[in-house]
Amino acid sequence: MTDSRVRQTQSDISLTVNGERRKISAYPMERLLDVLRLKLGLTGAKEGCGEGECGSCSVLMDGALVNSCLVPVLQAAGTKIVTIEGLAPGDSLHLLQETFLECGGAQCGICTPGMILAAAHLLNRKPKPTTDEIREGLSGNLCRCTGYNQIIEAVAEAARRRPAPTTTTGTTGLII
Numbered sequence: 001m002t003d004s005r006v007r008q009t010q011s012d013i014s015l016t017v018n019g020e021r022r023k024i025s026a027y028p029m030e031r032l033l034d035v036l037r038l039k040l041g042l043t044g045a046k047e048g049c050g051e052g053e054c055g056s057c058s059v060l061m062d063g064a065l066v067n068s069c070l071v072p073v074l075q076a077a078g079t080k081i082v083t084i085e086g087l088a089p090g091d092s093l094h095l096l097q098e099t100f101l102e103c104g105g106a107q108c109g110i111c112t113p114g115m116i117l118a119a120a121h122l123l124n125r126k127p128k129p130t131t132d133e134i135r136e137g138l139s140g141n142l143c144r145c146t147g148y149n150q151i152i153e154a155v156a157e158a159a160r161r162r163p164a165p166t167t168t169t170g171t172t173g174l175i176i
């Protein structure tokens, strides 16, 4: 008797992650978050809620901030993904990583990769955001530890220190 359940088979899927072309075998509906963490070993993106509410799994996909727990990997085929691991070249820290450290914007760290990517996405569009714009830019990312003030100060401090936005980085396409 024929099994009426739809049998999914794995597909070869190519995508660019942190500037590197990657080809993986995955089920089309596998979550991008799982592919990044389990197949590519990029554990920076964290699973908080698993249902699009907390932002701890945030990554950039073709420059847009997305919750990777909600993205089927097939949807990411052919796109350019940036995770927290690819935000700064080599062992150096991104300006936002420095200011999060200095301002106490990272405590338990679960929200931090997503927060920093959301902040980078914000500063890329809005180099000198107001406090309200920072709050709005980070509104999809929840933090249970900091009370948010240190995070907002870290983003504001990065905006203050940010050099004139004349160059984009090759890997991320972000300005800083």
Ligand code: FES
Pocket (backbone or CB within 6 Å): 046, 047, 048, 049, 050, 051, 052, 053, 054, 055, 056, 057, 058, 067, 068, 069, 070
């Ligand atoms: S784990 Fe993806 S939004 Fe919470």
Ligand code: FES
Pocket (backbone or CB within 6 Å): 105, 106, 107, 108, 109, 110, 111, 112, 142, 143, 144, 145, 146
């Ligand atoms: S630092 Fe713990 S959730 Fe934000």
